[in-house]
Amino acid sequence: MVQETTGPxxxxxxxxxxxxxKANEIKLITYVPDKVLAxxxxxxxxxxxxxxxxxxxxxxxxxxxxxxxxxGLRGIVLMQTSGFATLPNALASLTVPYQIPxxxxxxxxxxxxxxxxGQVIVCRTMRPILNSxxxxxYAIERQDDVEFxxxxxxxxxxxxxxxxxxxLSPLLTARVTKK
Amino acid sequence: xxAQLLNSVGRDAxxxxxxxxxxxxxxxxxxxxEAVVGGIGHTHFDLWAxxxxxxxxxxxGTMGLAAPIAVGVALAQPQRKVFALEGDGSLLMQLGAxxxxxxxKLKNLVVIVWDNGSYQITxxxxxxxxxxxxxxxxxxxxxxxxSVWVKDEAHFEALVxxxxxxxxxxxxxxxxxxxxxxxxxxxDAAKIRNKFMEGLKVNTRxxxxxxxxxx
Numbered sequence: 458m459v460q461e462t463t464g465p466x467x468x469x470x471x472x473x474x475x476x477x478x479k480a481n482e483i484k485l486i487t488y489v490p491d492k493v494l495a496x497x498x499x500x501x502x503x504x505x506x507x508x509x510x511x512x513x514x515x516x517x518x519x520x521x522x523x524x525x526x527x528x529g530l531r532g533i534v535l536m537q538t539s540g541f542a543t544l545p546n547a548l549a550s551l552t553v554p555y556q557i558p559x560x561x562x563x564x565x566x567x568x569x570x571x572x573x574x575g576q577v578i579v580c581r582t583m584r585p586i587l588n589s590x591x592x593x594x595y596a597i598e599r600q601d602d603v604e605f606x607x608x609x610x611x612x613x614x615x616x617x618x619x620x621x622x623x624x625l626s627p628l629l630t631a632r633v634t635k636k
Numbered sequence: 637x638x639a640q641l642l643n644s645v646g647r648d649a650x651x652x653x654x655x656x657x658x659x660x661x662x663x664x665x666x667x668x669x670e671a672v673v674g675g676i677g678h679t680h681f682d683l684w685a686x687x688x689x690x691x692x693x694x695x696x697g698t699m700g701l702a703a704p705i706a707v708g709v710a711l712a713q714p715q716r717k718v719f720a721l722e723g724d725g726s727l728l729m730q731l732g733a734x735x736x737x738x739x740x741k742l743k744n745l746v747v748i749v750w751d752n753g754s755y756q757i758t759x760x761x762x763x764x765x766x767x768x769x770x771x772x773x774x775x776x777x778x779x780x781x782x783s784v785w786v787k788d789e790a791h792f793e794a795l796v797x798x799x800x801x802x803x804x805x806x807x808x809x810x811x812x813x814x815x816x817x818x819x820x821x822x823x824d825a826a827k828i829r830n831k832f833m834e835g836l837k838v839n840t841r842x843x844x845x846x847x848x849x850x851x
Contacts, residue, residue, distance in 0.1 A: 482843075485708075485711060485712075508711060510711075510736065510740065512704070512732065512733065512736040513730075513732025513733070513735060513736065514730070514732055516700070516701065516704075516730065517701070517704045517730060517732060517733050517736060518704075519701070519704075520698075520701035520702075520703075520704025520705045520707070520708065520733075521704045521705070521707050521708040521711070521736075522708060523701075523704075523705055523708060524673070524704065524705035524706060524707060524708020524709040524710075524711075524712070525708035525709070525711055525712045526708070526712075526842045527693070527705075527708070527709060527712075527829065527832055527833050527836060527838060528671075528708060528709040528710075528711070528712025528713045528716075528836055528838060528844075529712050529713065529836065529837075529838035529842060529843055529844030530708070530711060530712030530713075530842070530844075531842045531843075532708070546697075546698065547698055547701065549697075550696070550697025550698045551695070551697060551698045551701060554696065554697070554825035554826070555825045555826065555828070555829045556825075556826050556829060557829070558842065615840075615841045615842055616841070618840055
């Protein structure tokens, strides 16, 4: 069983992300489920600050967050690696040309000990797709970096009107921390 | 909404109308800066040709996302009525969105589908609605209680009129012919987004409250 990594403030990564979302007025959460993201999703559902939507597909979530942004409500799409792999057309025909600061939080599956063959194969496509579309992406690997990376990527996305993909590495989400 | 208006015919008995004409009839009814998201293809061409309102969004790509984008706008601005215009081919790519809309119970959302039974822009290949797939039945099955086939032009106008003063979500399907669109949208995505956001009084940082004119 995965043990949560704790940071200097005693926070877990999911607690830190909730705090960063609120600090940046990210009020709309869309997601397609993932086991690694489950504690974060549970926290977001339980918090009245957030409007949480779970559509059928990741593409739909991209559409919802895009419309919300244009209407003045900041949102994010939560997904896992295989879900991201369904998105290239939406990113290339909507997000990039319309200059949408689409925030994505991707739990990185298929590396560092995954047991799902499909996840392992599709994982190889994630960074090449992000890089070929020139979408800012950065992996979060340590609890100490969660706030710094997430906060700055969110601020940069809105300041530059460009998408951002925050990748949650197993180094953050699956590592057992020595206390 | 008036139950009489929702008590309509099936797809087979619905009149085949003209998309450009219906789009103009819709736009003529919009007096309160209602948002309209025009889906890919001839759908947004005809929205463009019906007059370039600041509250129009034109999709140059991405089949199936007109309704989800409209959902996002509707969530962001619950006081504003939001219309999604989509073709049958596009909607068939993202049927799950109907379930999302039903579960969110968005009072300010209307989804209109132009069902011409074909992928008109790619050469008129038949879509599965031409083989009997019934989008209103799918809408009802997805939980959209207010799903209706349009009988004729007068019925369409009455539905739009009623939608402006009653709670959604409303799912309107109209059978349309294969006449060409009345115009072609200017293909400038960034400009389209900026004009739409100005029309909705939102700045580019995604914030309504601090809107201070064009960015």
